[in-house]
Amino acid sequence: MLMEEKLVVKELEQGKELANQLMNSLNNPSSSSKESNEVLISEILHCFENTISMMMNRDKKKLKRSHERSDQSNKKRRMLEKKKTEKVNICIGSGQEGTLLDDGHCWRKYGQKDIHGSKNPRGYYRCTHKFTRGCLAVKQVQKSDTNPLCYEVKYVESHTCDITRSATKHSLPVSEEAEQKLHDAKHSDDTVQHMKPEELMLSIEDLDYKKDIFRTFSFSNPEMDDDFLEWKDLMASLSPTTSESGITNVRVSCFANG
DNA sequence: TGGATTTGACCGAA
DNA sequence: TTCGGTCAAATCCA
Incomplete structure (x- = not known):
């Protein structure tokens, strides 16, 4: 199964889980509020939207690839094709660009x-464990010229270190949770809502890493609003200069473009 | 003080 | 010769 197909399955599974939660809420009206049900419905709809977007994007990529084959003059692309690369676009809703792209x-x-x-300049990043574990993962991050809230990220080679941030001394589980809560609060983010589906992309690795977090958070949590406010405070306190301090409004789920 | 970031220099491909 | 990618010394920061 292709990675994209896995993402689609994940998204559908998530929708199924949310639907089950909604059904439980409806079966027990005393233990649920109208607001929490609306949140669930919203999330379910978003799952479907994501699934459709993934499938649409997949078809687009097929067309694009066939077109690229005939374009022999693009040196830049030819250079990148030598290595296993994956290009994604990530959009943020605030200006804390230094905190984005935390993919675990x-x-x-x-x-x-x-x-x-x-x-805009292009930043070059390699895995912290390059020398300790021989991990060859590299990524290039460049702010989009057309949309300052969007970043083009190229992943070159994949991680062989099998170490996510949570397993390091810089572990910030609270940040990951906050990140997920941001994901939950996506419908309140007007900036992102106005973005094109093509702009709302995240890497496959990123989604693989987040899948467990995604499933552990309860969307029907009546305290979500309070948590989200706490999260906003937390994010505001994080340094924008460290690459491991969490993500800003990268809320988007999405599909790989590689 | 050790790890992360910055930035100019260097190298290879086209 | 140009340009993208990487190196490594200098600098920053917790």
Whole structure:
């Protein structure tokens, strides 16, 4: 099964789980509120939207790939094709660009370059465990010229270290939880809602890593609003300069573009 | 003080 | 020769 297909299955499973929660809530009206049911319905609809977007994007990529084969003049692309790469776009809703792109792995910045024809420099990151575990994972992060809230991220090679941030000394489980809560609060984010589906992408690795977190959080939690406010306070207190401090409004679920 | 980031230099591909 | 990618010394920061 392809990674994209796995994502679709995951999304559908999530929708099924949410539907079950909604059914339980409806069977026990005394233990649930109208608001929590609305949240569940909203999440279920979002699961379907994501699934449709994934399938649509998959078809687009097939067309794109066939077109790329005939374009022999693109040196840049040819260089990247030498390695196993995966390109994703990530959009954020606030300006804390330094905190985004936390995909659960530990990255260390090793360079930055001004790219010819691009307004914004490209940052080069390698896995923290490159030398200790020989992990060859590398990613390139560049702010989109057209949309300052969007970042183009290229993943080159995949992690072989099998170590996520939660397993390191910089473990920030609270941040991950907060990140997930942000995911839950996505419908309140007007900025992201206005983005095109193509812009709302996240890496497959990222979703694989988050799947457990996603399932452990209860959407019907009546205290969600309070938690979300706490989370916002937490994010506001995080340093924007560290790559491991969590993600801002990367709420989007999504599909890989690789 | 050790780890992370910055940034100019260097290298290879086209 | 140009440009993208990487290296490594300098610097920053908790």
